[in-house]
Amino acid sequence: MSANPETGAVRNAWMLVATREIVVRALNKGFLVGLLVTVVFVAGIIAFTSYMGNRTESFDVAVVAGDESAATALEAAADGRGGVPSDDKVELTVVRVADAEAARAALVDESADAWLSSGTPEDAGWTLSGWREPDGTLVSLLGTSVRDQVLAARAAGAGTSMSALTEGSEVATERLDGNPVDPQVVFLAGFVLAFLFFMGAVGSGSMIAGSVIEEKQSRLVEIIATAVPLRQLLAGKIIGSSVIALGQNVVLAAVGLVGLSFTDLSAVLPSMTASMLWFVAFFTVGFVAVAALYAVAGSLASRTEDLQYTTSPLMMLLMGVYIVTFAADGTLERVLSYVPPASIVSMPVRVLAGDAAWWEPLLSLAILLVATVGAVLLGERAYRGALMQTGGRVTWRSAMAAERGTTLGA
Structure with a gap:
């Protein structure tokens, strides 16, 4: 053929x-x-x-009445004061409760996502409590706020300031391949x-x-x-x-x-x-x-x-x-x-x-x-x-x- x-x-x-x-x-x-x-x-x-990259995460954090250190740290984290950079993708709401029992109840009924408490004179540690494991983003943000607040207090006690202590400590990034x-x-x-x-x-x-x-x-x-x-x-x-x-x-x-x-x-x-x-x-x-x-x-x-x-x-x-x-x-x-x-x-x-x-x-x-x-x-x-x-x-x-x-x- x-x-x-x-x-x-x-x-x-x-x-x-x-x-x-x-x-x-x-x-x-x-x-x-x-x-x-x-x-x-x-x-x-x-x-x-x-959507996941641009969504805003919201957290309600409880603080006991009279715990002004914790309240100050939360407010600094929420609005960027105290050296904490503001993050427009995270919203913090301070939930004031009467005492520790009320804070625990707020975690149980989920009216609060976490509870921040400052240390006592005998125990200088801070605690972020949650009914389950606290969110990693919240832990990171509040950890920065608490650290800066504690450093600022200690700097004031030493007769200096946070800006003086941290001057020149910023690390800039550079990529050489352009x-x-x-x-x-x-x-x-x-x-x-x-x-x-x-x-x-x-x-x-x-x-x-x-x-x-x-x-x-x-x-x-x-x-x-x-x-x-x-x-x-x-x-x-x-x-x-x-x-x-x-x-x-x-x-x-x-x-x-x-x-x-x-x-x-x-x-x-x-x-x-x-x-x-x-x-x-x-x-x-x-x-x-x-x-x-x-x-x-x-x-x-x-x-x-x-x-x-x-x-x-x-x-x-x-x-x-x-x-x-x-x-x-x-x-x-x-x-x-x-x-x-x-x-x-x-x-x-x-x-x-x-x-x-x-x-x-x-x-x-x-x-x-x-x-x-x-x-x-x-x-x-x-x-x-x-x-x-x-x-x-x-x-x-x-x-x-x-x-x-x-x-x-x-």
Whole structure:
């Protein structure tokens, strides 16, 4: 069986195949619902993180009448007096009670979150009591207030002042690499990029493999091959699926960047945007190789049930990239940023961290491009050799041998 001569229509057959792949996938309800759910999930995580980071915590703290030291410490913590920096995300309300029994009762009935009591002349210690373990934020804030109040009293007794005692004790922070992005943000970005790569590669790759085996199992590909060279059929599937995968990641990246603009991380938005653009470039090139290999995995199968076996090596590779890249650091991350397909994630993360010189992403992208071309050429040979073989799973070796012994689709 041989393909028709390559007329103008045949030469452009890959465009028809690509268009069909895009339309079928874009109109697939499962794909659209999955994309919508993912968008809502990403937006929801960002909204929840923003809410948790900006919400105001309120505490009602009991103080016994006559315990003026405790009352003064609470008021200083509440309004920033006495050297305690005010925190607009924490609100303190002083609940005055008659005695210690009333304070304990307030903790039991939850009309107070904690009870602060100052030390007696015999026992100079202070106590912050709670029905359960007092909140860590409250402990830290009141601890600062109490410490400063005690130091101020002792400074006055020594004939000096708090400002004189603490002068020159402030510690300023400086980051010598000049990159304003926090390491935790870099780690989070690595996780997100690895997730986008994994979901895009596996989701769209599986669609390619499913499309190939569907056409092969139904023998439809034998009819298609009389009008479309197999090389162009493969090219159309790769291009169409790449467009869909890229579009999906662009949508998710855009949602993430827009969401970040409403959070405390808006200051690092320029750096994050540059990293995302590099990720899009790397993903665009790298997914072509992934798509080609998934198409081969589909052609090696003879039934839909075979796909789990033929796609397992690819799934393991992509899972390994997902696990290793977002957790990599130091020398390992620098090495991975030049090793396809891990470089799709690792190099954009290094760009965000300010750890990559201007030429490093370009060199890494060139290496990825060479690897992609090699994967596509190898995959095309195996695809053409395996697509027409039926009766059972096809091995890579038999696929390559069959391609060498036929001119089908050339």
